[in-house]
Amino acid sequence: MQGEAAPSDGETVLKECVLRDGIEYCRTVSPDPAASDGGTAQTDYFAWARPVLDDPVGWAQQNILNLDVLLPVLYQIGAVLAAVLLGALLAPPIRRQASGLVGRLPKSIARNVNDTVPRLVRPALWALFLYLATVLFVSLGLDGTLVRIASSLALAWLLIRLVTTFLPDAVRKPLAWTIWGFAILYAFGVLDETIAWLSNIGPPYAGGRISPIFIVQAIATAAFFLFIAHWLATRLKTRVHALPRVEPSLRILMSNALQIGLFFGAALLTLAGLGIPLSGLAVLGGAIGVGLGFGMQQIVANFISGVILLTDRSIKPNDVIEVDETYGVVKSLGLRYASVITRDGKEHLIPNEMLITDKVVNWSYSNKDVRVKRRLRVEYETDLRLAVDLVCEGAANTSRVLQSPAPKCLVMEFGDEAIELEVRFWINDPENGVSNVSSEVLLNVWDRFKEHGIDIPLRHEDVLITPGSTIKVELARSSEE
Incomplete structure (x- = not known):
């Protein structure tokens, strides 16, 4: 309820009272001194504390010691x-x-x-x-x-x-x-x-005021919508990754698109919930877009390259790739970079733009069957057909080497010092390494060469002394001696 108190010195004082839990709370409303011609009234929000501040002893005797x-x-x-x-x-x-x-x-x-x-x-x-x-x-x-x-x-x-x-x-x-x-x-x-x-309190803006209550409301609204967007994104990404007939790259693209869309929608709902007109952000958004276009060219290029990689499926998670002297397995594909784990356990974050513009060797693009080549040499006195059979046998007895197609050994060249051979074999697990299986094949070939007395020649140089030439030998004493 609202009543009017007795005027003091010609000034009208209003009193507003509210009944709450059987107790009447009142506050005084006095006119603004600046508005002498019936202007807007200024409310005394802390009128309840005036008696305590004006006469604390009297208030204590009346309300505590009574x-x-x-x-x-x-x-x-x-x-x-x-x-x-x-x-x-x-x-x-x-x-x-x-x-x-x-x-x-x-x-x-x-x-x-x-x-x-x-x-x-x-x-x-x-x-x-x-x-x-x-x-x-x-x-x-x-x-x-x-x-x-x-x-x-x-x-x-x-x-x-x-x-x-x-x-x-x-x-x-x-x-x-x-x-x-x-x-x-x-x-x-x-x-x-x-x-x-x-x-x-606070500075005004179009249609409102940036007050502490507005700031708290903005933080709470943004936190609520962002929490809902994050929760939905997590659940939907789990469902998308479980789709059985969708390629892994398309799953990543769909999950990232869902996450970006949900967070963008949360931002729009936050602005709408705070009463901020979205039309006024068009000019500001255009200016920010131009600035970001010049200052974030690499990030935008990586983003677009990531979308291309996820769409054309040229590189997928679990692919074995080689780029810029980096050989490893693709762990994940993002909109900015690809994570590649090498055989020594290092995780390389390769920008998507490099995967688009540079030369990339995908060892498992269409299938994982990979042929490996390694060269070796034997002496001219060697039984060449026996050496070829031993090389094929050593490669075939290696665990990771496929039996079909079978390993082959070719005579590549009759060199100045030895006969050049090349062993070729297939594997279907390049993610487990290529150098290690090549080492196992060469060790098996070495063991069989030793059993059959086949030597691998060392490089040597011959010095020819023609008739009539002389060799001059000088003994020099060092300064220390």
Whole structure:
């Protein structure tokens, strides 16, 4: 309700009163001194504290040392203590009963609520008993301000326990402090006044004001929509990666497109929820786009190259590739780079633009069958046909070498010092390495050459001394000697 108080010195003073829990809260509304001709009134949001600030001793004698006021306060303190004690005594057995009921639920549900339900029992009991005490005081016509404050704080604690259980650790503490702040302000009956005061400070902008309340609202709205977008993106990416008849590269492209679309939609919903006109962002977005086009050319080029790679499927996860002296298995493909793990365990992040513009050897593009070639030499005195058979036998007895096509040994060249042979064999697991299987093949060939007395010649140089030539030999003594 609203009434008008007696004027003082020709000035009209308005009083606004609100009935809450049987208690009447009033605040004064005085006209703005600057508006002498009936201008806008300025509200005194903290009129409830004026008596305490103007005359603290008189207020204490009237409201604290007065027995009519002190006894209801003691009754309320006793009710609060009784509710807290009763909740502490009943919490352990109820917690055990709740844990037993949770254990009977399906495992998928019990796993999610097993750690949550026991933490909510004690604050839930305290909030329940304090609420019942508040109802009892109101029904008896007694002052229940302290009980109502304690009930609000207990309810805030229960809400903090319930909400923060399902949120990331980085968000729990700020959200908990925010809920505590609103609960304390609400408990003391100054929440509306505080929100109104905080909403009227800050610089104005088109259609509103950048106030602390607006900033908190913007952060909460953005956090909510981004959390929903992240949750949906995670679930949908899991479903996309489980599609049986879709290529891995298309799965990555679809999952990335879903994630970008969801986050873009979350940004639009956040702006719409805050009342920010989207049409005003068109000019700003165009200017930002031009700036990003000049300053982020490489990033944009890698992004477009990533889309091309994921679309044409020239390089896929688990492919064995060789680019810029890097040989390894493609672990993952992203919109900016590809992750390639080499045989020595190093993970190379290769930009997508390099995979498009540079020469790339894909050892497993169409299939994983790869032919490996290695050269070796034998002496001219060697039984050449026997050496060829031994080389083929040594390659065929290597575990990773395929038997079909069978290994072959070719005579490549009659060199100046030895006969050049080349062994050719096939493998179907290039991701396990090529040099190691070549080493095993050459070791098997070496063992068979040793068994049959075949030598591998060393390089040597002949010095020819023609008739009639002389060799001049000089002995020189060093300076130290």
